[in-house]
Amino acid sequence: MKKSFKYQLNAVAMALALSANAWALTPQDGTPDLSLFIPGSQANDPAFGFLVKNTVVANAVCLDKALPGALSGTSANTDTTTHIYFNYLSGSPTAAINDNYSAIYCYTDDTKIPGLTTGDASNHHKTKLWISRRRLGASYIGLNAVAHPTDASAVLTYLADPTTAGCTAINGSYSTGGSTYQWNYSCSTVSATGTANGITGNIPASAATSDITPDVFYAADNVALPPAGSTLNYAPIQPGQIPTANIHALGGHIIGVPVTLVLRNALQYAEISTGQLPSTCTVGNDTNPDCMPTLTKQQLTSLFTGAVSDWSQFQITATKTLYDLIAAAPTGSGVSAPLDTQVHLCRRENGAGQQVAVLANLLQYPCLGSTAPELATPQSAPYTDVEYATSLGAVDKCLADFNDGTNGWFGTTNPSPYPQPPCSSAVSSCTTKHGNQWALSIQTTERNATNGANYRFIAIDGAAPTGEAAYLGHYPIIGTYALSWNQANVTANQHLALNAIAAYSKLPATIASRNNSLSPQLFGQAGYLSLVDNGFQPPLVWNTSNPTTPYSRLDSGNHPNACVIPTVNSSYGQAQLF
Known part of the structure; x- marks a missing residue:
């Protein structure tokens, strides 16, 4: 289909802007040095560094932040090497969304990921990092790919890398649920390429995000149903299939009705x-x-x-x-x-x-x-x-x-x-x-x-459903959202990167930042809580800058467990009464 002259002119302007920025990291810079493929819930997306409401509220491992309109050609907006990629299902690249697939392409180094060994060894191991997210299928599908990596049901599609995903340099914005999400590249092609875990065509999941810890995904209502006529077997996630040492409870997710x-x-x-x-x-x-x-x-x-x-x-x-x-x-x-x-x-x-x-x-x-x-x-x-x-x-x-x-x-x-x-x-x-x-x-x-x-x-x-009511123990629906992986099935550098993302995502300051920017409901501050179980001291009374709950959900083995009734963490022993 022939593109309009205006569309072609915009594309040329963007190409010139990118060529003027010597530091820009684009698909033309080749395949990434390090890739993370993370299916599952959207709960931790802001901490990965995605743009929401024209800003990056948290940025775990990228050296700089993505900017809205980063391909516009103005020096104020092109002063970044980090770009956001969305997928468009059909029609025009201007119709990209993040409901199913999205990615971040950025530089990182060993100041962001301690111990990193890939990339430029002479410059803090400066590394081209690709973080590819798949929300399609929600929490169980991601956890299943980590828990059952050799099963056919673990074969998932992603934006595989910036060079093969059919990406067009075009700024855009997608609005849904009262928020807007910005992108810099719109991509048409999702795939599952390569060979891993004995399955040809499989990109193995590096980790999975979930709105609640994996321990309750063994029950029938919590296990996805395979498509009609499919031979896929979505199995319950049993204890030990994801090592507890690699299950990182990141925060408390306030879920509403x-x-x-x-x-x-x-x-x-x-x-x-x-x-x-x-x-x-x-x-x-x-x-x-x-x-x-x-x-x-x-x-x-x-x-x-x-x-x-x-x-x-x-x-x-x-x-x-x-x-x-x-x-x-x-x-x-x-x-x-x-x-x-x-x-x-x-x-x-x-x-x-x-x-x-x-x-x-x-x-x-x-x-x-x-x-x-x-x-x-x-x-x-x-x-x-x-x-x-x-x-x-x-x-x-x-x-x-x-x-x-x-x-x-x-x-x-x-x-x-x-x-x-x-x-x-x-x-x-x-x-x-x-x-x-x-x-x-x-x-x-x-x-x-x-x-x-x-x-x-x-x-x-x-x-x-506010942070204060959840902190007080009054509001009941709090999901402990998590980042989980199996160290045996990832590379050493992937493991280091995931640990860095988890550590950053847990911080009270990280959670407070996303709450202040993204969850100021008209009836009060909502969103997320940081966890006393991660070693953070809760405030004696509610404080939006330290949204740490005093209530613990650790089981007898000191592991996060969604079925544990919350009680005041004994290491601190204080909770606001009312």
């Missing part, structure tokens, strides 16, 4: 009307955590399992249900009767880390063994509208469609074997009426900080 805006307003109205929220609160208040509506852990467990499938099952008085109260609300109250009263659940696919964290912390699955309640499926909860939103972006769009009646997720397709969204075959002729419906899901509190999407987080047992 988002609901459609119309549901948030309905709950807010009901709780104000009945005195559960202060009379000074108004429907639509987004800024005061005291005005945030709440559900209990038991109520949420009932919704997530399908035990409650209709909102009219929740009583307000002996004669009025939640629906009755909202349907009778006067004009101008900020609420109206929903399209229906069915519970609409935008759940994630099996093995999605944030969902696994909700299961462990809220449903205590699989921690209670056979007595633990299980997450709803269309088969187990036929009266709940159970929908599969198979990415963070899909969750945003699923909730938006149920709220607004749009077709951002309706009419799309899910990966096999998960059920398809409504109208997946032809959204233009879809007869499934939707919009103004009460739906809920699972989402990181790092998203929708600007309320750009029409969903809102709710409180649990009166505690808002």
